[in-house]
Amino acid sequence: MDPLLDVKGLTVGFGTDDGVVQAVRGVDFEVRSGEILAIVGESGSGKSVTAMSLLKLLPPSATIEGSVDWAGESLLDASEQRMQAVRGNEIAMIFQDPLSALNPVYKVGQQIAEMVHSHRKVSKADARARAVEMLTQVGIPQPEKRVNQFPHEFSGGMRQRAMIAMGLSCEPRLIVADEPTTALDVTVQAQVLDLLVDLCHRLSTAVILITHDLGVVAGIADRVTVMYAGRVVESGSVDDVFDATAHPYTAGLLSSLPRLDGDVAAPLVPIAGQPPSMLNPPSGCSFHPRCPFAKEEAGCMTIVPTLDERRPGQLSACHRAPELIETGALLRVGAPA
Amino acid sequence: MISYILRRMLQLVFVLWAGATLLFFLLFTLPNSPGELIAGGANRSANPVVVKNVNHKLGFDRPIYVQYGKFMARTVRGDLGESYRTHEKVNDILKERAPLSLRIAFWAIVIEILVGVSSGVLSARRRNSFADTATTLVAVVASAIPVFVLAYLMKQVTGVYAYQHNWPGWMRFPALGFGPNEWYLWIIPSWEQLRYLAQPVIVLASVSTAILARITRTSMLESLRLDHVRTARAKGLSEKKVIRRHVLRNAMIPVVTIIGIDFGTAAGAAILTEFSFNLPGVGSKIVTAASQRDLPIVLGLSIFVMAVYGVASLLVDISYAFLDPRIRLGGEDG
Numbered sequence: 001m002d003p004l005l006d007v008k009g010l011t012v013g014f015g016t017d018d019g020v021v022q023a024v025r026g027v028d029f030e031v032r033s034g035e036i037l038a039i040v041g042e043s044g045s046g047k048s049v050t051a052m053s054l055l056k057l058l059p060p061s062a063t064i065e066g067s068v069d070w071a072g073e074s075l076l077d078a079s080e081q082r083m084q085a086v087r088g089n090e091i092a093m094i095f096q097d098p099l100s101a102l103n104p105v106y107k108v109g110q111q112i113a114e115m116v117h118s119h120r121k122v123s124k125a126d127a128r129a130r131a132v133e134m135l136t137q138v139g140i141p142q143p144e145k146r147v148n149q150f151p152h153e154f155s156g157g158m159r160q161r162a163m164i165a166m167g168l169s170c171e172p173r174l175i176v177a178d179e180p181t182t183a184l185d186v187t188v189q190a191q192v193l194d195l196l197v198d199l200c201h202r203l204s205t206a207v208i209l210i211t212h213d214l215g216v217v218a219g220i221a222d223r224v225t226v227m228y229a230g231r232v233v234e235s236g237s238v239d240d241v242f243d244a245t246a247h248p249y250t251a252g253l254l255s256s257l258p259r260l261d262g263d264v265a266a267p268l269v270p271i272a273g274q275p276p277s278m279l280n281p282p283s284g285c286s287f288h289p290r291c292p293f294a295k296e297e298a299g300c301m302t303i304v305p306t307l308d309e310r311r312p313g314q315l316s317a318c319h320r321a322p323e324l325i326e327t328g329a330l331l332r333v334g335a336p337a
Numbered sequence: 338m339i340s341y342i343l344r345r346m347l348q349l350v351f352v353l354w355a356g357a358t359l360l361f362f363l364l365f366t367l368p369n370s371p372g373e374l375i376a377g378g379a380n381r382s383a384n385p386v387v388v389k390n391v392n393h394k395l396g397f398d399r400p401i402y403v404q405y406g407k408f409m410a411r412t413v414r415g416d417l418g419e420s421y422r423t424h425e426k427v428n429d430i431l432k433e434r435a436p437l438s439l440r441i442a443f444w445a446i447v448i449e450i451l452v453g454v455s456s457g458v459l460s461a462r463r464r465n466s467f468a469d470t471a472t473t474l475v476a477v478v479a480s481a482i483p484v485f486v487l488a489y490l491m492k493q494v495t496g497v498y499a500y501q502h503n504w505p506g507w508m509r510f511p512a513l514g515f516g517p518n519e520w521y522l523w524i525i526p527s528w529e530q531l532r533y534l535a536q537p538v539i540v541l542a543s544v545s546t547a548i549l550a551r552i553t554r555t556s557m558l559e560s561l562r563l564d565h566v567r568t569a570r571a572k573g574l575s576e577k578k579v580i581r582r583h584v585l586r587n588a589m590i591p592v593v594t595i596i597g598i599d600f601g602t603a604a605g606a607a608i609l610t611e612f613s614f615n616l617p618g619v620g621s622k623i624v625t626a627a628s629q630r631d632l633p634i635v636l637g638l639s640i641f642v643m644a645v646y647g648v649a650s651l652l653v654d655i656s657y658a659f660l661d662p663r664i665r666l667g668g669e670d671g
Contacts, residue, residue: 055571057567057570057571080576083573084573084574084575085573086573087570087571087572087573088571088572088573089573092571092572093568093571095564095567095568095571097564100563100564100565101564101565101567101568102565102568103565103568103569103583103587104565104587104661104662104663105586105587105660105661105662105663106582114572114574114582115572115573118572118573118574118575118578119573150662150663152662152663166572
């Protein structure tokens with residue numbers, strides 16, 4: 001099956017006074033119809049910039065290269081007018097903090113209706129009715145009343161539901177959710193995620209879920225792409241990546257997570273060091289300064305590793321991957337010696 | 338909302354009372370002998386006996402609280418007193434001058450809003466472009482040129498040079514005075530009136546327009562960075578709609594605040610413009626009266642100016658509630 005969205009060699013740089021910051025450096029991934037792809041990484045790994053560049057929502061100081069193929073159409077070459085038709089209608093976005101992402105001066109219903117209005121030839125009343133319908137779908141009680149309220153009258157979880165309602169109101173084929181639950185209380189995070197996934201399955205909308213939270217990924221994503229310092233370091237099905245990772249960075253992330261099925265008394269092992277500055281990223285493999293397996297002879301410090309298939313459908317960018325997979329060393333990262 | 342407006346009106350009455358009282362006592366601490374003004378004049382020395390008699394007859398030798406009581410009693414009845422020098426009623430002065438001041442202020446504010454806001458928006462949208470640099474430059478120059486210099490230059494060009502060199506009629510403007518006083522619906526000038534009105538209004542609007550353009554620009558830039566603007570773009574709205582619906586409205590609060598203050602200033606303190614074009618406005622009369630120590634005029638006209646400020650700021654506060662629903666007026670239901 002042809003992928004719905006095919007991103008190849010995506011490179012995004014920002015011109016700043018200190019030089020060009022390469023936020024994204026040659027990212028490849030694809031999303032198939034109806035599937036949920038998680039893009040995982042720490043702050044500064046370039047995952048949000050990747051998402052924004054798909055819809056060309058970055059400030060003019062950004063330069064985007066590579067190719068973004070949307071159902072056979074190159075989005076990077078598309079006109080601004082065409083992009084406006086794509087945004088919201090074909091690819092919708094959900095943002096992290098729904099309080100600041102919703103306009104405080106318009107009613108929630110107006111904001112949903114505005115979305116419908118800009119892509120469908122509908123009357124005002126129909127757009128409003130659609131807003132009520134969407135609020136009902138995302139499980140907001142008393143939608144008839146809520147539709148006339150302002151974002152500040154909603155709770156955090158309700159606001160994110162309203163964002164989801166807005167995102168899905170034009171039945172896009174792909175939803176890009178940028179850390180949709182990060183700003184929410186832990187207690188409502190799961191509810192909101194379940195709702196998003198459930199609705200997307202029902203409407204067979206594909207999802208790109210951007211998160212730093214591997215726990216979120218495990219439960220709901222079909223495939224996962226792990227980013228580090230603007231590059232993809234590993235990608236594959238969730239099961240493969242979680243159970244048999246092929247990259248030391250993913251192994252580090254996994255070992256810094258508490259697990260229910262492991263030894264509950266085992267200490268969590270953080271990844272040593274700091275994420276690199278993107279103004280002057282490390283040579284070779286960007287992860288080498290923090291990698292417990294980095295080796296001079298393998299070329300970790302000098303040669304940029306390529307993203308190669310290690311097992312069927314599982315890719316990783318690590319010079320020592322074959323050897324580490326062979327010996328099972330990655331599975332023991334963080335385990336007591 | 339209604340109860341808020343009523344409360345604010347009451348508050349306004351209190352503010353006017355407090356302002357008038359403060360001014361009354363401040364002015365009466367000045368060395369001041371109304372009797373001398375009335376009996377003689379600023380430069381002629383009147384017979385001290387006459388001065389004393391006049392002061393006595395008009396009650397100016399009574400204790401200050403008695404005079405204050407009389408002042409308040411007549412002010413509350415809507416009588417602002419009369420000039421010491423000319424015995425003109427302050428109410429009549431106000432009736433004659435206030436409409437002019439309000440009309441000029443109104444049109445100056447219209448220019449300020451149209452030109453100031455739109456050039457501020459343009460600057461912010463095309464940040465660091467030629468248009469932005471040009472507006473910034475014009476704004477700095479406009480706010481730096483003293484009003485009377487600008488007025489003098491305009492009069493020289495359109496009021497003197499244009500007549501001397503037979504420029505077409507529409508490029509000539511009368512340099513002084515206020516023309517036929519012809520208005521439609523009280524506020525819209527007739528064509529002939531417009532020729533008298535145009536220059537003073539432009540001069541009066543110049544500085545505040547420049548400042549408003551800068552404030553609009555800054556406020557827009559701040560508003561453009563907000564997350565919900567990104568959401569609006571991600572919804573697929575055109576750039577025009579994003580700016581109009583999602584940036585401008587959120588950027589308007591500081592702009593509206595400034596406009597309110599400017600209206601009060603333009604109506605009550607357009608002194609330089611009024612003197613430059615020889616217009617019978619309120620501000621210039623206050624200055625003249627103050628220099629002649631004609632206190633009833635100063636007090637009476639000042640109360641009018643305070644009222645204009647008060648009403649303008651009430652309108653501004655009400656507009657906040659429309660611009661941003663998070664602002665609850667007067668703490669109704671918390």
